[in-house]
Amino acid sequence: MILNQYENTVIKNNKLPVPWQSQKALDELSDFLQQNWEQRAVFYDDGEVTSKQQFLSFTGQKGIKTQNYIGTIVFNGQQLNIFPKMFRTDIDDHETDELDQKHLMKNLVRWLEYCNKVEYPFISISSELSDSDDLKEFFITLYIGYVRNALERNLYYQYEEETSDCRSIKGKLDIRDYVARKIPSGMGHQFRCTYSKFEFDNQLNRIIKFTCKQIFNVTSKKNQKVLRGILTKLDEVSLVPCTPADCAKVRLGSIHKNYRIILSMSKMFLLNQLSDYTMDTNESFCFLFPMELLFEGFIGGFMQDVVGNYGGKVRLQQSDMHLIEDVIYNGESLGAAFTMRHDILVELEDSIFILDTKYKQVSRFEGNPEEVLKIVSEEPKQTDIYQVCEYARKRNIKDVYLLYPMFRYEENEPTFPVGKSKGEQGTISIHFIRLPFVFEENEESTMQMLRKVILDIFNIKEMG
Numbered sequence: 001m002i003l004n005q006y007e008n009t010v011i012k013n014n015k016l017p018v019p020w021q022s023q024k025a026l027d028e029l030s031d032f033l034q035q036n037w038e039q040r041a042v043f044y045d046d047g048e049v050t051s052k053q054q055f056l057s058f059t060g061q062k063g064i065k066t067q068n069y070i071g072t073i074v075f076n077g078q079q080l081n082i083f084p085k086m087f088r089t090d091i092d093d094h095e096t097d098e099l100d101q102k103h104l105m106k107n108l109v110r111w112l113e114y115c116n117k118v119e120y121p122f123i124s125i126s127s128e129l130s131d132s133d134d135l136k137e138f139f140i141t142l143y144i145g146y147v148r149n150a151l152e153r154n155l156y157y158q159y160e161e162e163t164s165d166c167r168s169i170k171g172k173l174d175i176r177d178y179v180a181r182k183i184p185s186g187m188g189h190q191f192r193c194t195y196s197k198f199e200f201d202n203q204l205n206r207i208i209k210f211t212c213k214q215i216f217n218v219t220s221k222k223n224q225k226v227l228r229g230i231l232t233k234l235d236e237v238s239l240v241p242c243t244p245a246d247c248a249k250v251r252l253g254s255i256h257k258n259y260r261i262i263l264s265m266s267k268m269f270l271l272n273q274l275s276d277y278t279m280d281t282n283e284s285f286c287f288l289f290p291m292e293l294l295f296e297g298f299i300g301g302f303m304q305d306v307v308g309n310y311g312g313k314v315r316l317q318q319s320d321m322h323l324i325e326d327v328i329y330n331g332e333s334l335g336a337a338f339t340m341r342h343d344i345l346v347e348l349e350d351s352i353f354i355l356d357t358k359y360k361q362v363s364r365f366e367g368n369p370e371e372v373l374k375i376v377s378e379e380p381k382q383t384d385i386y387q388v389c390e391y392a393r394k395r396n397i398k399d400v401y402l403l404y405p406m407f408r409y410e411e412n413e414p415t416f417p418v419g420k421s422k423g424e425q426g427t428i429s430i431h432f433i434r435l436p437f438v439f440e441e442n443e444e445s446t447m448q449m450l451r452k453v454i455l456d457i458f459n460i461k462e463m464g
Helices: 023-037 101-114 121-127 135-153 175-182 205-217 221-233 244-248 254-271 291-308 371-376 381-393 441-459
Strands: 002-006 057-058 064-066 069-075 078-083 158-166 191-199 285-290 313-324 339-349 351-357 397-403 420-422 426-435
Touching: 023 069, 023 158, 023 254, 069 101, 069 135, 069 291, 078 101, 078 420, 101 135, 101 291, 135 205, 135 221, 135 254, 135 285, 158 205, 175 191, 191 426, 205 221, 205 244, 205 254, 244 254, 285 291, 291 313, 291 339, 291 351, 291 441, 313 381, 339 381, 351 381, 381 397, 381 420, 426 441
Parallel strands: 002 078, 351 397, 397 426
Antiparallel strands: 057 064, 069 078, 069 285, 158 191, 313 339, 339 351, 420 426
16 A cells, blocks of 8 residues: 655554554564654654654544654555645645656755755755655665765775684784694694785675665666676675664774765665565665755745855854843853754845745735735744844844745746734834745756745845
8 A cells, every 4th residue: 555645744553554553563564664764864864862763643533643754654564655735736735646656866966955954965966866766766876876986986895803823923812712722733833823904895895786786687787787897896805684773883983084974875675675676565664854944945045046146155054142141040151052054044135034934824915905915914933023023122133034835837926925013123024935945847946936035035136
């Protein structure tokens, strides 16, 4: 069974795949998600400090609720695809019949091209990723791209201990063996020694080779061709079964830091079970991304490209100020507290702009004034408005911007509402702005729409 759902959707127990409906199956699914949660740092830092998985929540009626993570969960051969809520056509749209993974993949690749909050060099391999039809293929392509680049840059050798009988002493001599066994046996010319050899056939390379063998039959012909080249380079490495626990035993120095993500991704693939069929009763894998991170990273990265062309400086997650500059206790200064982090800070022509991305569904700012006032009063979070007003006060600026994503198929709004917050230091203007975010067949059109909104924010006149 393949089930398509949006983020933040409750799925009742009787709507789940039948093999998931028992409490035992849900407990096993929870454990499986927990294991993958602990490996998510391979792909991104979502800022979540909780150790308990946040991919899905399990409701009291034995159902589940999707959270703000999009992607695919396959467990015991049953598949749940979670799509961005902004794939809806409007706030009341709940239809999922027309959702497909290829459309999700195309958008994910585009967002990641501009998202600098993840580790992958997406821009350099985006053309390869665009061929991926699903997230399994997507991550396999990433993995073998990393492995290929690492092997081309520098092969990994490691000192490994070996114990054997030698004709001359090297390393550490086993004196007890020499006195108790070798001399009485007339073998005084042999020395049992433990020494280190600089080996290409080491634990890390065995893990990589085994992982590549595991994914070979479940990937595209194009990726299989790359894997053949990788396996040829690893021909001298022993092919032995490896487990996620084996990955934890490998220690990498700073000189081989490019192998760290390969080791982590290897652990992720070994943790998951992949079959060579589209669906198999034993197949299980979990590939999920946090949408808030993707929205913030995409908008910030795109803005860097646009505003940078006009001499502006765009900084993401700027944190050079504190909400509390000093804490005093018993007359002693303890230092600052509560670091202020701006999603996007722009410096342009001696002006500072503070912009906060909010991945929330907000209705279209269009219609009669009463409708617009109702949207501004009810849909943005009050805490978000307090936050940006405090940013303005601390930075001594008069304009702040709350940036929200637009729904699928929407055109740019002709104008946006501006909230006025009066205070002793003057009036702060809170700009509520919705941005194009979902790419359809005409990707260039979406790019141009987004570019226009950004230029309007900064009152930049288009060059040429």
